[in-house]
Amino acid sequence: MCIFCKIANHEIPAYIIHEDENFMAFLDLSQATLGHTLVIPKKHQVNLFDMDDQTGSSILLFVRDLAKQITEAMGSESVNIIHNAGSLAGQSVFHFHIHIIPRYENDHFHIPPLKNELTPDELLSIQKKIKEKH
Numbered sequence: 001m002c003i004f005c006k007i008a009n010h011e012i013p014a015y016i017i018h019e020d021e022n023f024m025a026f027l028d029l030s031q032a033t034l035g036h037t038l039v040i041p042k043k044h045q046v047n048l049f050d051m052d053d054q055t056g057s058s059i060l061l062f063v064r065d066l067a068k069q070i071t072e073a074m075g076s077e078s079v080n081i082i083h084n085a086g087s088l089a090g091q092s093v094f095h096f097h098i099h100i101i102p103r104y105e106n107d108h109f110h111i112p113p114l115k116n117e118l119t120p121d122e123l124l125s126i127q128k129k130i131k132e133k134h
């Protein structure tokens, strides 16, 4: 059983913030900023690509309510919602989770600015490639 399944089953401890029948939220042990929280579906699924419809239809509402609760409690007015799907995206625990990262003035959390400036033709070619998969 994976480590987040064990947390969901209360088999190993976590700093649980909130849970209901389907989801659980607990503090990330590595606090990117103060209040950094993970939301998991209790039912094991790997990541977005593997997400079931029931989770997909309700997880964002759970995340929204929790993000409000966390930012209000921690005195923050901004938040990053991050999901890493796949190892190249930085996923290290292969049980679906969403990071809620409250942001503060002068915190040290850093998302690098996007730098690729493509020509209109290059953008069109990418647009075409992706649209064709629909």
Ligand code: AMP
Residues within 6 Å of the ligand: 003, 014, 027, 028, 029, 030, 038, 083, 084, 090, 091, 092, 093, 094
């Ligand atoms: P990711 O890199 O998106 O897969 O995120 C995994 C996150 O899980 C990391 O930020 C870890 O700090 C966090 N983490 C791993 N084990 C635990 C645990 N037992 N309790 C809380 N957070 C954990």
Ligand code: ZN
Residues within 6 Å of the ligand: 001, 002, 003, 004, 005, 006, 043, 044, 045, 094, 095
């Ligand atoms: Zn799991």
